[in-house]
Amino acid sequence: MLGGSDWRTSWKQPHSLIEVPGHHFNVLTDHAESTARAIHDWLATAPSHR
Amino acid sequence: MSLPRSAPPPAWSRHEATGRALALLQAYLADARLASCRLVLVTRRAVATHADEDVADLVHTPLWGLVRSAQAEHPHQAIVLLDTDDSQPSRRALAPALDDAEPQLALREGCHLAPRLARLLAVRAAVDSHPEHADLPRFARALAGERSVWALPHPPGYARGEALPVDRDAVLRAYTASALRAGTAAPFAVVGYSAAGWVAHALVSELERGGIYPTALVLIDTYLRSEISSRLISIFLDASLRIFPSMPWGTDELTAQAWYQTLFPDWTPDHHRPNPLRPRPGARTWDGGRGRAGRERLAYLLEAAPQPH
Numbered sequence: 001m002l003g004g005s006d007w008r009t010s011w012k013q014p015h016s017l018i019e020v021p022g023h024h025f026n027v028l029t030d031h032a033e034s035t036a037r038a039i040h041d042w043l044a045t046a047p048s049h050r
Numbered sequence: 051m052s053l054p055r056s057a058p059p060p061a062w063s064r065h066e067a068t069g070r071a072l073a074l075l076q077a078y079l080a081d082a083r084l085a086s087c088r089l090v091l092v093t094r095r096a097v098a099t100h101a102d103e104d105v106a107d108l109v110h111t112p113l114w115g116l117v118r119s120a121q122a123e124h125p126h127q128a129i130v131l132l133d134t135d136d137s138q139p140s141r142r143a144l145a146p147a148l149d150d151a152e153p154q155l156a157l158r159e160g161c162h163l164a165p166r167l168a169r170l171l172a173v174r175a176a177v178d179s180h181p182e183h184a185d186l187p188r189f190a191r192a193l194a195g196e197r198s199v200w201a202l203p204h205p206p207g208y209a210r211g212e213a214l215p216v217d218r219d220a221v222l223r224a225y226t227a228s229a230l231r232a233g234t235a236a237p238f239a240v241v242g243y244s245a246a247g248w249v250a251h252a253l254v255s256e257l258e259r260g261g262i263y264p265t266a267l268v269l270i271d272t273y274l275r276s277e278i279s280s281r282l283i284s285i286f287l288d289a290s291l292r293i294f295p296s297m298p299w300g301t302d303e304l305t306a307q308a309w310y311q312t313l314f315p316d317w318t319p320d321h322h323r324p325n326p327l328r329p330r331p332g333a334r335t336w337d338g339g340r341g342r343a344g345r346e347r348l349a350y351l352l353e354a355a356p357q358p359h
Binding site: 024025036037 | 243
């Protein structure tokens with residue numbers, strides 16, 4: 001059995017990563033609000049992304 | 051630096067204007083002697099500060115996206131974007147306006163205006179075509195009053211009886227037209243979830259080729275093509291059917307899913323600038339929001355999923 005952290009995307013390309021609650025299938029349903037807030041906050045943090 | 055007024059000579063195109071600004075930015079960033087200097091780029095009505103305002107200088111509109119990208123990549127450099135209506139009050143307000151800490155601002159009749167928060171243009175995933183699994187309304191509701199979320203149309207080919215796109219270019223043409231209709235003069239970021247992230251990334255690249263620069267690209271749990279084996283696809287489809295048992299998956303949706311896999315055979319986000327944001331769900335923090343049945347389904351996923359190659 002795989003651990004909870006094993007089944008994830010694994011990019012090596014440059015990017016900014018934020019961890020949000022949920023799994024692939026509920027990140028935009030049950031966890032739509034926390035996902036939206038996380039994206040909003042990240043965009044708001046960098047002035048040129050706002 | 052004050053950029054040339056509008057009514058440019060015929061040879062002066064948006065691409066040339068953007069290229070000139072890019073050269074200026076690169077020279078500024080490369081010269082260590084200028085590290086303590088502020089670079090202020092001034093345009094004249096190259097952006098709209100509200101929905102009803104006309105953009106008089108379309109030649110320099112793309113420059114705003116370009117410079118925003120530079121600001122994102124070099125947050126410690128003092129690069130300021132200022133757009134003015136060139137009215138007498140705004141001319142008087144110009145020097146004091148530069149005392150603001152705002153990296154982007156506009157002057158209209160002497161008033162300082164900061165840009166509104168970037169809209170999110172969302173490339174929709176297949177699952178939100180069904181009302182009971184409509185993710186975007188919930189996503190948008192969470193940001194109500196703070197940031198608007200615009201849904202671009204569904205990928206062509208997912209609707210019942212709808213023809214599949216001939217190739218990747220056909221998909222991009224459709225999405226580019228949708229993005230332009232949604233409006234790209236005001237700041238916006240592009241969002242894609244799961245495989246829709248491939249389309250979102252391609253859309254941003256296409257827009258940038260046309261001189262339109264989104265402020266950011268957000269890819270929500272988008273897998274690299276190299277991570278997706280046929281076995282993982284099978285598991286995803288199986289999991290989709292288990293987690294969304296009421297989803298009316300039909301041959302149209304399943305065919306479209308398979309077709310889109312072939313349209314992006316080598317997708318990798320290695321050309322985008324600035325670097326994309328990748329919200330990644332931490333499966334361990336899953337709270338069982340779907341109840342016991344959901345918890346069991348998650349266990350199924352974790353047990354059955356192979357290690358990504």
